Amino acid sequence: xxxxxxxxxxxxxxxxxxxxxxxxxxxxxxxxxxxxxxxxxxxxxxxxxxxxxxxxxxxxxxxxxxxxxxxxxxxxxxxxxxxxxxxxxxxxxxxxxxxxxxxxxxxxxxxxxxxxxxxxxxxxxxxxxxxxxxxxxxxxxxxxxxxxxxxxxxxxxxxxxxxxxxxxxxxxxxxxxxxxxxxxxxxxxxxxxxxxxxxxxxxxxxxxxxxxxxxxxxxxxxxxxxxxxxxxxxxxxxxxxxxxxxxxx
Amino acid sequence: xxxxxxxxxxxxxxxxxxxxxxxxxxxxxxxxxxxxxxxxxxxxxxxxxxxxxxxxxxxxxxxxxxxxxxxxxxxxxxxxxxxxxxxxxxxxxxxxxxxxxxxxxxxxxxxxxxxxxxxxxxxxxxxxxxxxxxxxxxxxxxxxxxxxxxxxxxxxxxxxxxxxxxxxxxxxxxxxxxxxxxxxxxxxxxxxxxxxxxxxxxxxxxxxxxxxxxxxxxxxxxxxxxxxxxxxxxxxxxxxxxxxxxxxxxxxxxxxxxxxxxxxxxxxxxxxxxxxxx
Numbered sequence: 001x002x003x004x005x006x007x008x009x010x011x012x013x014x015x016x017x018x019x020x021x022x023x024x025x026x027x028x029x030x031x032x033x034x035x036x037x038x039x040x041x042x043x044x045x046x047x048x049x050x051x052x053x054x055x056x057x058x059x060x061x062x063x064x065x066x067x068x069x070x071x072x073x074x075x076x077x078x079x080x081x082x083x084x085x086x087x088x089x090x091x092x093x094x095x096x097x098x099x100x101x102x103x104x105x106x107x108x109x110x111x112x113x114x115x116x117x118x119x120x121x122x123x124x125x126x127x128x129x130x131x132x133x134x135x136x137x138x139x140x141x142x143x144x145x146x147x148x149x150x151x152x153x154x155x156x157x158x159x160x161x162x163x164x165x166x167x168x169x170x171x172x173x174x175x176x177x178x179x180x181x182x183x184x185x186x187x188x189x190x191x192x193x194x195x196x197x198x199x200x201x202x203x204x205x206x207x208x209x210x211x212x213x214x215x216x217x218x219x220x221x222x223x224x225x226x227x228x229x230x231x232x233x234x235x236x237x238x239x240x241x242x243x244x245x246x247x248x249x
Numbered sequence: 250x251x252x253x254x255x256x257x258x259x260x261x262x263x264x265x266x267x268x269x270x271x272x273x274x275x276x277x278x279x280x281x282x283x284x285x286x287x288x289x290x291x292x293x294x295x296x297x298x299x300x301x302x303x304x305x306x307x308x309x310x311x312x313x314x315x316x317x318x319x320x321x322x323x324x325x326x327x328x329x330x331x332x333x334x335x336x337x338x339x340x341x342x343x344x345x346x347x348x349x350x351x352x353x354x355x356x357x358x359x360x361x362x363x364x365x366x367x368x369x370x371x372x373x374x375x376x377x378x379x380x381x382x383x384x385x386x387x388x389x390x391x392x393x394x395x396x397x398x399x400x401x402x403x404x405x406x407x408x409x410x411x412x413x414x415x416x417x418x419x420x421x422x423x424x425x426x427x428x429x430x431x432x433x434x435x436x437x438x439x440x441x442x443x444x445x446x447x448x449x450x451x452x453x454x455x456x457x458x459x460x461x462x463x464x465x466x467x468x469x470x471x472x473x474x475x476x477x478x479x480x481x482x483x484x485x486x487x488x489x490x491x492x493x494x495x496x497x498x499x500x501x502x503x504x505x506x507x508x509x510x511x512x513x514x515x516x517x518x519x520x521x522x523x524x525x526x527x
Contacts, residue, residue: 038437169292174517196436199508199511
């Protein structure tokens with residue numbers, strides 16, 4: 001199995017400030033991988049570097065076997081897309097759903113746009129009548145569906161999800177999580193998910209990495225998460241804070 | 250248990266819209282002793298509005314009506330604004346959701362906490378200072394002398410929220426209303442902050458209303474739970490009996506939450522048409 005995302009000794013900085021130190025990850029194709037940790041631990045920064053939004057890094061990042069450059073380029077954008085945390089902030093307020101979804105197709109010179117947009121709306125569970133709506137005419141869950149649809153328009157193999165459900169209510173969160181699980185099955189996607197909600201990891205992911213102060217402190221399988229079987233003390237603390245019964249060591 | 254601390258009967262909050270007045274809280278009733286009450290619900294269920302209505306913090310054109318809204322025997326709705334101000338902060342205080350927007354950015358942390366104390370009592374300066382420092386210690390802030398001199402932008406979110414709690418608890422109120430006190434914080438810090446609130450509340454024998462959208466969290470920290478949906482209380486139960494909740498909305502919420510040891514292939518989704526909710 002080839003790896004979808006491969007990071008070797010990646011250190012990312014914003015200007016003079018180093019954010020992460022020597023991150024190495026190997027995520028297989030079709031896998032769902034989670035990055036968890038407290039705010040400021042650098043988990044979103046890792047996603048941004050993979051997406052090309054944080055260009056100052058050293059080390060190696062490979063996407064589907066291809067070495068990745070530091071900025072945003074056509075090939076990497078087509079292979080890998082990102083869904084942002086806040087559906088209220090990530091959609092252009094003055095563009096309709098149709099415009100938002102057609103734009104990536106226009107940029108990449110892909111035809112047959114009308115049909116593709118309708119098909120994608122159907123895939124994320126939105127009715128046709130949403131096609132010409134503006135973001136303010138939709139609820140938070142519907143907007144997040146549009147944001148996911150936008151990310152999937154170019155048929156990427158890798159989806160980077162930055163806290164996709166933390167701005168949503170519990171019942172809406174369940175809908176979006178189900179949607180993500182179904183899309184992954186149907187389109188054979190690879191997910192890299194950032195969250196601090198461990199139950200979401202348990203539902204959606206196969207493996208997780210616990211980050212703290214810009215380093216990966218532990219990589220575990222999801223079965224370990226379910227039983228709370230962590231070796232790193234910080235990972236155990238996080239598990240206990242999420243309501244898990246701490247296991248005796 | 251003595252006389253209830255807070256009595257709420259048929260509380261309604263309404264706002265005018267183009268379609269006429271809309272009620273966001275539709276006649277809820279409960280009483281609170283010196284205990285911990287949790288109010289849970291999704292966005293738009295009216296839980297925050299209930300908290301604000303108790304402190305009369307809803308401005309016109311919003312309107313609060315109730316058959317009875319009494320705190321410690323005093324009717325809050327008929328109280329003149331001057332007397333209401335003496336109750337706010339001193340006897341009932343409220344921790345807001347986001348420390349970033351609730352602390353004054355141009356006043357140091359120490360001064361802000363001292364202000365909460367000085368408004369309600371005139372004390373010598375040395376004593377005020379001493380109480381501020383010991384309060385900061387009580388919310389487990391290391392090096393309180395240094396932190397008291399900092400401005401809000403110089404502290405982290407978790408520390409900011411602890412400062413808010415210090416500010417709200419320093420006048421030693423009888424009732425603390427905490428409106429989503431931890432939803433802006435990390436999981437690991439969340440537990441710390443709630444433990445602090447819990448210790449102080451039980452230690453001083455205060456009443457607590459914890460407003461949150463997180464059922465599990467409320468179940469862990471409260472004695473009693475009210476579940477709200479669309480402005481109404483749909484279920485009221487003891488925290489330990491949440492598992493046996495009977496209302497379909499509560500059951501739906503519980504089922505929709507992924508668990509730490511999740512193995513279900515798909516999460517059940519709330520059938521909104523079933524009970525005519527939002």
